[in-house]
């Protein structure tokens with residue numbers, strides 16, 4: 001449901017701005033993604049958004065060569081180091097306010113045969129800032145990181161606006177550092193409020209939230225997702241009573257507020 005709300009905000013904002021909506025399935029984390037899950041995401045999106053079409057759809061796993069190319073650019077500028085610290089080591093380092101010695105272990109090109117994390121060497125001088133902004137580029141389990149892969153894909157896809165869940169607000173700072181170091185364009189970010197359960201937890205697979213399925217009452221689900229996007233009370237009064245995806249999306253596209261200001 002959270003993904004549907006975010007997709008809805010993306011689709012409506014793009015449509016309103018006469019832009020082009022691209023869907024990228026972030027599937028590089030092979031420990032969490034399966035082909036079956038990305039197929040059902042695609043099916044649900046096609047089911048709900050056939051009237052607000054997207055330009056194209058692709059998977060991050062298809063663009064690994066771009067990550068290696070951009071990684072090597074950072075590495076050639078002495079901006080990548082091997083970090084052998086465990087989470088426990090990082091916590092201990094933070095508590096002792098010592099020096100992160102791994103920062104001297106620079107590597108000059110991409111290698112995936114290491115047991116270490118490969119990190120970006122930011123220009124930050126304080127340890128606390130380094131621990132946030134020395135973003136992970138390549139993980140111990142053999143995956144490029146979320147921060148790095150998104151930044152690379154956003155540049156190559158000519159993305160201008162990112163609309164994502166409020167749980168990703170913390171990603172903005174480390175991603176901005178990577179964008180700067182790689183000489184990429186700056187992006188505009190907007191955040192959609194999270195849907196939470198009664199205990200205040202984000203709805204997610206980890207919290208056993210049920211996925212949207214093709215057998216759901218789609219107009220009813222869409223109506224609930226739309227309501228989450230904080231329309232003005234006046235706009236809401238004009239929401240059509242007709243239970244059809246097309247009527248609801250037409251109404252939403254016409255009434256969309258271009259300046260997203262959810263958070």
Ligand SMILES: [Zn+2]
Nearest residue numbers: 083084085102
């Ligand atoms: Zn380290």
